[in-house]
Amino acid sequence: MKQLEELKQHLAEVNDLDMAGSVLNWDQSTYMPPGGAPARARQLATLARLSFEKFTDPVVGRLLDELRSYEESLPYDSDDASLIRVIRRNYERAIKVPPAFHSELTAHQSRAFQLWIEARPANNFKLVLPALEKTLDYSRRLANYYPGYQHIADPLIDDADYGMKVETVKAVFGQLIEKLVPIVNSITSQEPTDDSCLREYYPEAAQMAFCKDVVKQLGFDYRRGRHDKTYHPFTASFSIGDVRITTRIKENYLGECLYSMIHEAGHAMYEQGVCKDYEGTLLANGTSAGVHESQSRLWENVVGRSRGFWEYFYPKLQSVFPEQLTGVSMDTFYRAVNKVEKSLIRTDADEVTYNLHVMLRFDLELLLLEDKLAVKDLPDAWQAMYKEYFGIYAPDDRDGVLQDSHWYAGIIGGSFQGYTLGNILGAQFYASAIKDFPEIPSEISSGNFAPLLGWLQKNVYQSGSKFTAPELIERVTGGPMTIEPYIHYLVEKYGEIYHLGEYL
């Protein structure tokens, strides 16, 4: 099809501009000297603008129209039909937003983010309040470019987790919280776990070398990737052949670098595993925030905090850090990496309480969008929710409503649900993998991660963003998203570490 070739060629340029922007972003976080900042902001804005202009060029719409009958003649899951479908969906979403609104919002977001950079250390919510009120207004206006929604947050959620609706997410989160709260209460009412073995002095170079060995063995391909240090860990993909992770390191806390690396390697293996034929197209990345997070959380928690994983790796870790770990039993270490506690900071939370942090943010987003909560009352609402969910208050807004950048750098709506969807889906995919290959856990115990990676590669990674998250879940697990495997996983795992019996 001539038109498809033309469309691919046109969009390859968009992809090249986007990837160039990603390289510039990565460089900004890793190696750019401070003096580079002003010009870099300008360069990134130009690349984003040119990409948006090219993507929303009417020629794309014309080609899509001309391709409609070809698309309809193909099986739904063929590569061509999928590519046309995903381009069409993104194009139709993109052209609904006037370019002037797009630029205005981007400029506002960058100002709001700068204010937050100042406000957070100063514990000064008032400083960002007017900007955040504007952000809420922009978020509503953005949603209203997609009329016909069921809930005003639906179009915003679509941006990160296409096809997920407030209704679905709310229902799932409702079930989850009902099961989760008793587990959290049960665990946190017991004697706190001693994780002091993680808090010895672990020199940076040795930690880094160990973490590299770990993620390499999991399956992160260093010929098609690398790792670097940044303030906030992230994954950046510049092509299927170049997917990079970053990590941060604390010499007095072993968990920081290790679990950041495994988490990001999970994201990265997903991106490295996309079918190579999709290179440079809109199919060449993970399909949604939730499915992406399912992979980072699966590798970080389900694998990386499992007993089997440490049966294999703990002796190796002990030989790297004999002074720190001789005399620390495998069981003590295993309990330390799985310590559960009620805490204030989402990004530091354990895998059990983590969802509470996410769900209360999701609830707050909905209240704001539904006009049931004013932005000025957000700090109090935040505190009330933490009191309700965790029984603790943040001492200040810095570790309260100011802790995450999402609302300050982006929009309000759709920013958080993906984290908990990821926990749910990670367990759901893992359960399906084990159903197909029951030997996966025992292979993990002997350091063989290939059966799991191979299954994920075949069932999740290679399809890139061919299918929406709901479609993919259905295809891979034979049913819709469900919390059962996740709850089963938590109960089984933590029931063995703590005593949960009476709560379930």
Place this chain on the structure above:
Amino acid sequence: MKQLEELKQHLAEVNDLDMAGSVLNWDQSTYMPPGGAPARARQLATLARLSFEKFTDPVVGRLLDELRSYEESLPYDSDDASLIRVIRRNYERAIKVPPAFHSELTAHQSRAFQLWIEARPANNFKLVLPALEKTLDYSRRLANYYPGYQHIADPLIDDADYGMKVETVKAVFGQLIEKLVPIVNSITSQEPTDDSCLREYYPEAAQMAFCKDVVKQLGFDYRRGRHDKTYHPFTASFSIGDVRITTRIKENYLGECLYSMIHEAGHAMYEQGVCKDYEGTLLANGTSAGVHESQSRLWENVVGRSRGFWEYFYPKLQSVFPEQLTGVSMDTFYRAVNKVEKSLIRTDADEVTYNLHVMLRFDLELLLLEDKLAVKDLPDAWQAMYKEYFGIYAPDDRDGVLQDSHWYAGIIGGSFQGYTLGNILGAQFYASAIKDFPEIPSEISSGNFAPLLGWLQKNVYQSGSKFTAPELIERVTGGPMTIEPYIHYLVEKYGEIYHLGEYL
């Protein structure tokens, strides 16, 4: 002026695309994993094409036309007049080349370079011969898009050293060689200098730390730059606030990293020193290859291999490497870093013989373009020239005609003259600086490089590419380019190390 604002805004996008391309190039040489190569080539090609399209957009021509009377009403050296003039010059040069030719040439260059990558280690000139013949053909065709030239190489030289003509360069090179050959012969007929003190084992980390201290003290600003390791050292500028250098290191040769770093820092201080008002415009970089090289060679050789420089730095170096340098006198060390010998590899050559390497390449380029030498006879002509200039033969083409990438990655014509122009101009600028501030050498001996840097900043760096090289030389030194200061410098310096008396 509304039109000037419009023009600036349009060209700021071109600059952003070019700078993004530079970041991608830098990343490719420093940190990119091998798997990133295919997509990176595509991304770079897209950025280059979009930049070229935008720069040659007829709107630029229209705005330039509308700005002509404004330009003419301004003093020649005002910022606005200079910016318009440089844009006009580059625009008029760019639109003479049909876009199709431009793409075709770029694609050919990338194929030719890949062939050279294979051919050099295999010592197989035949492998690249057909491509190199095509390159010569492309080079002639390119030159012929600029009719009215005096010599066919003139338009090609203009690309790197605007305003320099074959006639001028040939005249200067002719004078130079006459003076240089007796000096070279005089030195190389004496006992070879012992540079074994540079060839002890110098651990990488300590070398790197020392080199960083050195270039920092010279004036390279690490808040607006950084250094990294690459196979070939280079300088990359992403804005006036972000100019990076790279270096390579040999643990058994102290000269490698140190002089690469100082050389690149020379280029970088030039770029860091451009007037900040020019940020993002066509004025924001060095004015020509020759003037750029004048700065790298000035800092590397005139400063970095001077007795004064080592009077200050040698005790520090000894304290970093006591095992290697205790007992090595300052004089022995100074002679070692100034060892002159007839050798085969341009990039390893000392500052005296270096020009011979360059001039013979320049001559070969002219012979090829003038159709007096066939590409297939180039290896023999190369050998004959080395025999004539140095009295030595390369054992094979690998270290002969295949040694430099220039002809294989670019065009034939204009690639080499800048290196020797740099040596000449570096000495010429330095002589002018000393005329203004005679205390510069004694300040260098006490580690104070600010007077020299300040002079260069004011006279050379801050004007960016406002003036052509010939204009700049006239303004700074009060006359045209001349070899006298360079010859004077060599005779004075090497006359003190060796005995040159009877040859001059």
